[in-house]
Amino acid sequence: MSLQRFTAFLAIFIISAGALFSDENASSSGIFVEDKSVQKGFEFDEAYSTYPELLESDRKSAIEKEKTKITVKSNVPNAEVFLNGNFEGHTNLTVNDLPAGRYNLRVKKTGYKPKFYRINVPQGEERVFYVELEKYEGTVNFIAVQPETLIYVDNTKISGNIVKLEEGSHTVFAKKFGYKSESSSIYVPRNSYQIITIRLQEAQFSVSNFRANKERFNPALKGSAGQIKFNFEVTSFGNGTLTIKDSLGNSVISRNLPGFTTWTQNVIWDGIAQNGTKIQDGTYTAILESGEQKFSVDFSADSSIKIPSASITASGSGIGILPAAFNFPEKTFCVGVNAGIICAFENKNFYCAPLSTFFAYSFSKNVELSAKVGLNAGHEGSSPFINSALKFTASKKQADFDMDFGFLIRAGGAKNKPFEPYGADNGYGLGGGLVFGLDFNNFYAGISSEFTFATSTFNTKNDNYDKVLRNGICFQLKGQSVSFAIYSALNSSFGTTALENDSRSSNSIEFLRAVDVGFDFQIALNSLNLNLRSNAQIFENQTYLKTEAGISMLL
Structure with a gap:
C-alpha cells in the first residue's frame, strides 16, 4: 500500500470513528464534558510585582x-x-x-x-x-437537552445555566420528572471554562413505597388528627385508583387519582365512606392500583384516640406548668406561641414579659418530643431561654377510664438567672420525672414528680449548683370544645448556688422552698387551640404572679 493510500485510509478511519462516537453521545444518556478550556491568566505574585x-x-x-x-x-x-x-x-x-x-x-x-x-x-x-x-474558581456552563431539568451541584440546586465553582471535584446530579436521574463527578480546574451537556433517558412508569403516615386514627377528631395520609412515589406520568376495604373485603370508598406530574404523591382521607358516613372502629386495607401494579397497606380506625386539652410545658404536653401522662395522637405536630406578663408581687413591680414559641411532635402514641424557645423580655434587658423534653407514656384501658403513666427527661436554661431567691422549678436545669393520670371521658386527674440538677444555675461544672424536687397534682374538667384545670406543686430545694441573691445556706435542705398554684383554660376551635393560664409561685419572702395567653395549632 502506498503512503498516500495509507494516509487517506487513516483519515477516513479517524473521521468515521469520531462521527460514530458523536452519534453515540447524542443518543445515550448521561453527563458529558463537551468542551474544556483553561485560561492561563497571569497570577499576580511578588515575583512579578515591582509596585504592589x-x-x-x-x-x-x-x-x-x-x-x-x-x-x-x-x-x-x-x-x-x-x-x-x-x-x-x-x-x-x-x-x-x-x-x-x-x-x-x-x-x-x-x-x-x-x-x-x-x-x-x-x-x-x-x-x-x-x-x-x-x-480559585472555574466556570461551568450546563446545557440540559431536556428543558426544565433540575440540576444540583454538591446537593445544592443551581439557578441559571452558568455557574462559578471552586477549584476541585464536584458532584453533579440532574433529574426531571418522567426521566431517569443522572449523577456524575466533574473536576473544575482554576480559571477554566467548561461546557457540560446533560442528557436524560425517559423512565418507565412504576410505583413504589406505598405507605400510610399512621397505623391508626380517629375520624371523629378535628384537623390532621382525624385524617390519614397515604404516600407513594412514581417515576413518570400515569394514574391510579385508591380503594379502601373493610376487614370483610367490602369496598368502603374508591377514588380515581388524576394524572401524576411529580415524583411524590399523597392522598388524604378523612374517614368518610362513599355513602357519606364516618367509618366504624376496625381494621381496614388501602389498595393502590396503577397499571399492572398493586399495593396494599393496613390501618385501623380507633375512636378511643383523643386530643388532649394540653399546654406545652418545659416537660412536654401537660396542664399549666406540670407534665401529664398523655400525648397527642401519633404523627401529630402541635406548634404555637405564648405571650405573658410576670410581676414580683411583694415588690409590686413588673418583673418580665415572657414571649415564646414551641412545638411538640408525637412519633407514636407512646413517644413525644417537645421544645420551647423564648425571651423573658424586660429581665435585665432580655433573658433568652430554651426548654426541651422527651416523654414516654403508656395507657391501660379500664372499664370507665384510661390509666396513663410514663416518664420523661428534660433540659433547659436561661440567661441572667431569673426568679430569685431561687430553689423552685421554672423549667431549667437537667432532670427527669414520672407522670401518672386517670383519664375519664370528661375528667382528668394527674400527678407528677420531677427532679432537676442545676435548676437555678444551669451549670454543673463546679459544686455551686442546686437540685429541686417538684411534686405536682392537677385536675381538669373537659367539655367538647372547652376545658378548665387547676393545679398545684410543692418545690423542695437541696443545696445552694453562688448566685448573689440566693438566700439558701450551704448544703441546705428546704422541703417547703416554694409552692405553685394556678389554673389552665383551653378553647378548641377545629385545629386551633386558645389557651389562658395563670399561676402564683410563692416563696417565703417573694411571690411571682405569672399570666400567659397562647394559641396553638395541630398539623
Missing part, C-alpha cells in the same frame, strides 16, 4: 514609643504570612518589634489566590491588617 498596592490598616492604636507591633488577620485560617519574602507564621499572626519601615506582605494558602501588598510599620503604633483571600 498599599494596604491600609483596619485599626491603629498607640503603644510604647520605641516599639512596633502588627497583626495580620484573614478570612481564611492558617494562611501563610510572608514579610519581604520571609515566612513569619500563619494567620491570625502578631509580629512584635519589627524595625520601622515599609514591608512587602504576602498571604497565601493552597486553593486560594495569593494576595500581595505594601504595608507601613511605624514606631509607637500597633496596626492590624486584614487580608481577604478568594478561592
Whole structure:
C-alpha cells in the first residue's frame, strides 16, 4: 500500500470513528464534558510585582514609643504570612518589634489566590491588617437537552445555566420528572471554562413505597388528627385508583387519582365512606392500583384516640406548668406561641414579659418530643431561654377510664438567672420525672414528680449548683370544645448556688422552698387551640404572679 493510500485510509478511519462516537453521545444518556478550556491568566505574585498596592490598616492604636507591633488577620485560617519574602507564621499572626519601615506582605494558602501588598510599620503604633483571600474558581456552563431539568451541584440546586465553582471535584446530579436521574463527578480546574451537556433517558412508569403516615386514627377528631395520609412515589406520568376495604373485603370508598406530574404523591382521607358516613372502629386495607401494579397497606380506625386539652410545658404536653401522662395522637405536630406578663408581687413591680414559641411532635402514641424557645423580655434587658423534653407514656384501658403513666427527661436554661431567691422549678436545669393520670371521658386527674440538677444555675461544672424536687397534682374538667384545670406543686430545694441573691445556706435542705398554684383554660376551635393560664409561685419572702395567653395549632 502506498503512503498516500495509507494516509487517506487513516483519515477516513479517524473521521468515521469520531462521527460514530458523536452519534453515540447524542443518543445515550448521561453527563458529558463537551468542551474544556483553561485560561492561563497571569497570577499576580511578588515575583512579578515591582509596585504592589498599599494596604491600609483596619485599626491603629498607640503603644510604647520605641516599639512596633502588627497583626495580620484573614478570612481564611492558617494562611501563610510572608514579610519581604520571609515566612513569619500563619494567620491570625502578631509580629512584635519589627524595625520601622515599609514591608512587602504576602498571604497565601493552597486553593486560594495569593494576595500581595505594601504595608507601613511605624514606631509607637500597633496596626492590624486584614487580608481577604478568594478561592480559585472555574466556570461551568450546563446545557440540559431536556428543558426544565433540575440540576444540583454538591446537593445544592443551581439557578441559571452558568455557574462559578471552586477549584476541585464536584458532584453533579440532574433529574426531571418522567426521566431517569443522572449523577456524575466533574473536576473544575482554576480559571477554566467548561461546557457540560446533560442528557436524560425517559423512565418507565412504576410505583413504589406505598405507605400510610399512621397505623391508626380517629375520624371523629378535628384537623390532621382525624385524617390519614397515604404516600407513594412514581417515576413518570400515569394514574391510579385508591380503594379502601373493610376487614370483610367490602369496598368502603374508591377514588380515581388524576394524572401524576411529580415524583411524590399523597392522598388524604378523612374517614368518610362513599355513602357519606364516618367509618366504624376496625381494621381496614388501602389498595393502590396503577397499571399492572398493586399495593396494599393496613390501618385501623380507633375512636378511643383523643386530643388532649394540653399546654406545652418545659416537660412536654401537660396542664399549666406540670407534665401529664398523655400525648397527642401519633404523627401529630402541635406548634404555637405564648405571650405573658410576670410581676414580683411583694415588690409590686413588673418583673418580665415572657414571649415564646414551641412545638411538640408525637412519633407514636407512646413517644413525644417537645421544645420551647423564648425571651423573658424586660429581665435585665432580655433573658433568652430554651426548654426541651422527651416523654414516654403508656395507657391501660379500664372499664370507665384510661390509666396513663410514663416518664420523661428534660433540659433547659436561661440567661441572667431569673426568679430569685431561687430553689423552685421554672423549667431549667437537667432532670427527669414520672407522670401518672386517670383519664375519664370528661375528667382528668394527674400527678407528677420531677427532679432537676442545676435548676437555678444551669451549670454543673463546679459544686455551686442546686437540685429541686417538684411534686405536682392537677385536675381538669373537659367539655367538647372547652376545658378548665387547676393545679398545684410543692418545690423542695437541696443545696445552694453562688448566685448573689440566693438566700439558701450551704448544703441546705428546704422541703417547703416554694409552692405553685394556678389554673389552665383551653378553647378548641377545629385545629386551633386558645389557651389562658395563670399561676402564683410563692416563696417565703417573694411571690411571682405569672399570666400567659397562647394559641396553638395541630398539623
